[in-house]
Amino acid sequence: MGGVGDIKGSDLKPLRKLGEGAFAVVEEAVYTPPSWEGQDRTPSGKPIAPRRVAVKRLKPAIIDHEGDLESFINEIALLRKLANRRIVEYIGVGSSDLSSEEAKRKSMFLVQEFMDGGTLKKLVSRQMLDMSRHIYSFDDAFRWAVHVAEGLEYLHTSRPVVIHRDLKLENILLKGTDPHMSEAKIADFGLVAIVRPRDRALHEKLEASDAAQLQRQQSVSRSTFMRMMSSRKQLAMSPQEAWDESFKVNQLARMRTLPPQQLSGRTGSYMYMAPEMYRQEAYTEKVDVFSYGVIIFEVCAISIAGTEEEIESYAAKVSRGYRPPLPAAWPEALRRLIAACWEQDPALRPSMAAVKEALARMQAEGVPAEMQKLAIQPMCQCAIC
Incomplete structure (x- = not known):
C-alpha cells in the first residue's frame, strides 16, 4: 500500500491544467510535504522532497451526484491498495476547503504521480x-x-x-x-x-439473509460517508480512512446482492x-x-x-x-x-x-x-x- 496519507490543500501549488473529462479535472501541481512536522518521511527517515504531482478533482456539478461521488470514493480506496509499478502511483487524498462538511465534500481531491510523458x-x-x-x-x-x-x-x-x-x-x-x-x-x-472469487455456497446463504438488512447495507453512500467525516475526530479516523470504510461497506453490499462473477x-x-x-x-x-x-x-x-x-x-x-x-x-x-x-x-x-x-x-x-x-x-x- 503506497501513499503518504492525508494531504492539505495548502501543501499543493497548482501549475497548469493537464486535462478535463466529463466528470473530473486533472491539474499539475507541486506537492511540498510537511516534513518539518515529521509526518512524511521515507522508510530511512529522510524528509520527502517536493515533487510534481497530478491532482484529480471532481467537477462541482458532478460531485453532487451520489453515484459519481461514490465512484470517486471507491477509486481512491482501491488505488491505496494497489501496489504495482505498472499502475500510476497513489500519493494521497484530501480536501482543499475545510470550512464545513459540505465544503470538504465539494473540494475532495486525489493526488497521484505526475506522468510527464502524457497519454x-x-x-x-x-x-x-x-x-x-x-x-x-x-x-x-x-x-x-x-x-x-x-x-x-x-x-x-x-x-x-x-x-x-x-x-x-x-x-x-x-x-x-x-x-x-x-x-x-x-x-x-x-x-x-x-x-470476488466464485463461492456459490456463500452466495446462496447470503441470498437467504434478511432483505431489510441487505437494503440497509446497500443504502450506504454519501450520507454514510458524511457521517464518517463528521465523526472522524471522535473515531480518530482520517478522511482517507473514512473513504476506505465507506468503500468496504459498499463493496460488501454489492457482493451480497450479485452472484459472483456476474x-x-x-x-x-x-x-x-x-x-x-x-x-x-x-x-x-x-x-x-x-x-x-x-x-x-x-x-x-x-x-x-x-x-x-x-x-x-x-x-x-x-x-x-x-x-x-x-x-x-x-x-x-x-x-x-x-x-x-x-x-x-x-x-x-x-x-x-x-x-x-x-x-x-x-x-x-x-x-x-x-x-x-x-x-x-x-x-x-x-x-x-
Whole structure:
C-alpha cells in the first residue's frame, strides 16, 4: 500500500491544467510535504522532497451526484491498495476547503504521480500527424505493450479480481518525455469493477439473509460517508480512512446482492468495448483483454480507432463479429495475438500472462525490427469501414 496519507490543500501549488473529462479535472501541481512536522518521511527517515504531482478533482456539478461521488470514493480506496509499478502511483487524498462538511465534500481531491510523458493517445496522434520521422519505434510500442500487460496481469490475478473496464489510449500514461525511454502505466480507475472469487455456497446463504438488512447495507453512500467525516475526530479516523470504510461497506453490499462473477451492462468507451459488454451480457476480466487488443492495434497501426470515441454503431458492428482488418504485411505472430484478444467468445481470449509470453517471444524473434522495416502508413481513421 503506497501513499503518504492525508494531504492539505495548502501543501499543493497548482501549475497548469493537464486535462478535463466529463466528470473530473486533472491539474499539475507541486506537492511540498510537511516534513518539518515529521509526518512524511521515507522508510530511512529522510524528509520527502517536493515533487510534481497530478491532482484529480471532481467537477462541482458532478460531485453532487451520489453515484459519481461514490465512484470517486471507491477509486481512491482501491488505488491505496494497489501496489504495482505498472499502475500510476497513489500519493494521497484530501480536501482543499475545510470550512464545513459540505465544503470538504465539494473540494475532495486525489493526488497521484505526475506522468510527464502524457497519454499514449497524444503520442500516437503526434506520430499520425508527422510520418516523416519516427516519434516512436516499434521497439517502443512492444515495450509499452509489455508494461500494460504486466499491469493488467496484476489486476486480473489479484484477489478479489480487479477489472478496469475503461482501457483505452487516454488511460495509458507515459513516464518520461523521451518515447524511447518511457514506461507505460495504467491510469483512471473510476469505472473499475471488483469481483470476488466464485463461492456459490456463500452466495446462496447470503441470498437467504434478511432483505431489510441487505437494503440497509446497500443504502450506504454519501450520507454514510458524511457521517464518517463528521465523526472522524471522535473515531480518530482520517478522511482517507473514512473513504476506505465507506468503500468496504459498499463493496460488501454489492457482493451480497450479485452472484459472483456476474457483471453485465455497458461501461467504458464504445470504440474499445467487448462484444459481450455491448450486448449487456455477463462478462469477466476478459473485457479488458479485448480492449487491450484494440490498444495494441492502434499503436502498431499508428491509427486511432475512429474519428469519434463514442460511436455506438461501430460497437454494435463489433458485437456482431466485425473487426478492423489486420494488415497482411504484419508478422503472423502479431496478427495472431491481436486476433486472439479480439475473439468473439471471451473464453477463447488469452490471459494476460499468455499475452506477456507471446510478446516476449516476438521481441526475442525480432518482430519489432521487422515491423520497423515495413513502409507503415497511418490506416484509415473511419470507425465504420
